[in-house]
Amino acid sequence: MIETVKLSKRLKKVATYVPEGALFADIGTDHAYLPCYICLHDEKARAIAGEVNEGPFNSAVETVHLYGLSDSIEVRLGNGLEVVENEEVNQLVIAGMGGALIRSILEDGISKLNAVNRIVVQPNIDARTIRKWFLIHGFTVTNEAILEENGHIYEIIVADRGENRSPYDASLVDQQLLFGPLLMKNRTATFYQKWKHEHEKLQTVINQMDKAKVKDIQKINQFEKELKWMKEVLSDD
Template identity: 50%
Template sequence: MNIEQLSKRLETVFEYIPNQSTLADIGSDHAYLPCYAVLKGKVTYAIAGEVAEGPYQSAVNQVVDANLTKQIEVRKGDGLEVISSGEVSCVTIAGMGGTLIAKILEEGKSKLTSTMRLVLQPNIGSVNVRKWLQTNGWAIVNESILREDNHIYEVICADFQTTNALTEQELLMGPFLLKEKNEAFVQKWNEEKKQLHQILQSLDQAKETPEVREKKKKIVRDITLIEEGLK
């Protein structure tokens, strides 16, 4: 992967970025995505945000090597603290857990006043991302699920100030992904169901407490939702 050839998952994230956007890529690593988006003419200006020194320096070097210092600014900081309110029209966050993505969005939501699109790629825990979006006035307008290098990735595209009340099943599995039910989707949820059954078996061996009962109840509910979603 480089600034001329993205991975499949980042190419999918790129496809959801609106044309002529101003972009903030949070957790940008080598700044591959913003460099690619600027070179393709899709993004007019980009901020690459990184919290760790090593990835920050890698991003700085990449932008300098690509001769894109006028169009891309690399900033060091935690989450959305690298941008100002009203500075960008699109934010991308890829390659993190869903809980962390939701935390970044929650802590920095005051910075999203003029942001009209979020493109989010959680490695796990996508349900946490969908719950945050629904709670905070963002509507999921598209999703993708794909397999790459023996991993299954979900990409969630959301726009602000549109209504999109999701069911419990849609929050868990994705409203658009449920309709498509492609091969990666079926594989992911069959694997999830198998893991949940194994956890349930372990809990059956555990001492019965209110906490255990509640956990078993939730797992049974999730298994039911998954089975219905796979039909």
């Protein structure tokens, strides 16, 4: 018997948000470890594993074959949501990319999302841009997680369609988009670790911008506002 797929800590956490019996797409699947892990643990789950690069696509095909999951997982070569048809999947996973790229994948493939009721994302940077996209397009953030692995801190965001209870406070939306509305309510040691580091980085950026011969006053003001938010968040540590 083939043992289960060995997943990273972050992808194991992502997998917990894919519901039982899911019909989902994993975009940017790489070696298809995530869909294989899910389908090995859930016989009813079905997946489309999408990959834009031929090398990882071939590796994904091999992984699916190795675990005997060809009836449960279809590996497709293509860019973003080009690999799925409209109303073909109910859940969507996009993990391990920058926030701007994830947002562009969602935006470019918005016509494919009509039947998607849950999106799980794990951006490596700039989670805020995805939260903004969810807010604009009727997906409600219902779960967030933050974790550290191999010296990196990752955020995971789960958004559901048709969930009426907004996690946002009208007076704090800008701050909550940055920090995560649910992460702000349940601040862990990892949350404080991340934002202490981000505070230090942003302070350095502002110091450098202040020394420039031509100053971008508007951007400096925005960064100083965000720095103030970070100080306020860290003061609760």
